[in-house]
Amino acid sequence: MTEATDLAAAAGAGDPAVGLRAVAALRRLMESLESAQVRNARARGWAWQQIADSLGVSRQAVHKKHGKEIG
Amino acid sequence: MFDRPDAVMKRAIHGSVIAARLEGAAEVGEEHLALALFADPASGVRRFADLDAETLRDAFARARRRGGISDVDAAALRDLGIDVDEIVSATEAGLGAGALGHRRPKRNPGFSQAAKRVLMRSMREVGKDRGDGARCMLLGLLHPGGFAAGVFESLGVRYDEVAGHA
Numbered sequence: 001m002t003e004a005t006d007l008a009a010a011a012g013a014g015d016p017a018v019g020l021r022a023v024a025a026l027r028r029l030m031e032s033l034e035s036a037q038v039r040n041a042r043a044r045g046w047a048w049q050q051i052a053d054s055l056g057v058s059r060q061a062v063h064k065k066h067g068k069e070i071g
Numbered sequence: 072m073f074d075r076p077d078a079v080m081k082r083a084i085h086g087s088v089i090a091a092r093l094e095g096a097a098e099v100g101e102e103h104l105a106l107a108l109f110a111d112p113a114s115g116v117r118r119f120a121d122l123d124a125e126t127l128r129d130a131f132a133r134a135r136r137r138g139g140i141s142d143v144d145a146a147a148l149r150d151l152g153i154d155v156d157e158i159v160s161a162t163e164a165g166l167g168a169g170a171l172g173h174r175r176p177k178r179n180p181g182f183s184q185a186a187k188r189v190l191m192r193s194m195r196e197v198g199k200d201r202g203d204g205a206r207c208m209l210l211g212l213l214h215p216g217g218f219a220a221g222v223f224e225s226l227g228v229r230y231d232e233v234a235g236h237a
Contacts, residue, residue, distance in 0.1 A: 018147050024216055025144035029155065032138025032171045033162065039173070040166050069097070069175055 038066045074197040077204035079115070083108040084190070088180075097174030098183040101219035102131040104190070105212050108205065116205040120228040130222050138171035141221030185218055201234070209233055 034055070041051050048067075052059040076084065086107030091099040108116050110124045134141040137159050140148070145155045163170050182190070193204075193211030201207050212219040213230040220230065 018150055021144065021216075021221075022147035022151050022153075025140055025148055025221070026151075026153070028139040028144075028218065029137075029148075029158070029171075033158075036138075036162060036166055036170045036173065040170075 035066060035069065038062065039070050042070050074194055076194065076197070079108075079111070079113070080193065080197075080204035080208050082111055083114065083204075083208055086111060087186070091180045092178075095176035096180050097177050098180045099186055100183045101185050101189050101212060101217060102135070102222075104186055104208070105131070105219050105223075108208055108212075114205045115203065116209055119206055119209055119233045120223070120226075122226055122228065126226065127222075130226055131219075134218070134222050134225075135172040136169060139218050141218070142225035144221045189214070189217065189219065206233065 038051055038055075041054075048063050049059045052062040055062060083104060084107075087099050087103035090107055090110075091103045094103075096103065106124060106128060108114055109122060109127050130141070134144075137145065137155055140155050148155055159171055189211045191211075192214045193208045196207035196210045197204070201210060210230060210233055213223055213228065213233060214220055215230060223229070
């Protein structure tokens with residue numbers, strides 16, 4: 001962990017490699033967060049429509065993305 | 072001219088499917104390919120990256136629990152002011168331990184998109200005459216931007232170094 005931290009620090013905040021890696025990582029993290037939250041909402045009895053409204057997307061979109069995995 | 076996977080690659084691909092099945096994983100992921108490659112003592116992959124399977128397994132498990140964020144990813148996000156571990160603990164406090172790494176198990180998991188990409192890149196390395204299958208497969212896993220690449224980089228293994236290795 002410390003080795004990785006040093007690496008990033010040494011690269012500096014202006015380094016595109018670090019900045020782009022952060023964006024790619026953030027996208028991955030967001031996908032995991034989304035599926036965890038959707039799973040929780042379904043477990044608490046939320047309808048797909050309610051979940052879609054909260055995420056600001058269509059019901060079809062959210063169902064297509066998570067329906068198979070979560071049900 | 073068609074490039075074909077050699078025996079080491081075939082064993083790793085086969086091993087990854089078995090590993091994912093035993094684990095009850097949702098998909099055959101990059102980590103299953105990586106672990107199968109390193110768990111095979113005859114693969115010779117440790118000539119290029121001297122990691123034991125246990126170390127690799129722990130690093131993947133940690134990254135998986137953080138929702139696919141390796142140590143180097145976490146460091147890059149910290150530069151942006153984002154503390155991934157805090158996000159993970161807050162999420163787990165509300166949704167339960169392992170909430171970000173959870174996937175519904177499948178009896179017959181297929182290859183994930185990311186794992187397919189790794190295999191495609193490995194085959195491209197075979198086409199570039201990068202040496203034996205172990206190295207080509209490792210290079211496929213190390214291709215920048217991927218989940219596995221971040222985990223390997225956190226353990227000090229990078230694409231450029233393995234590609235330049237004589």
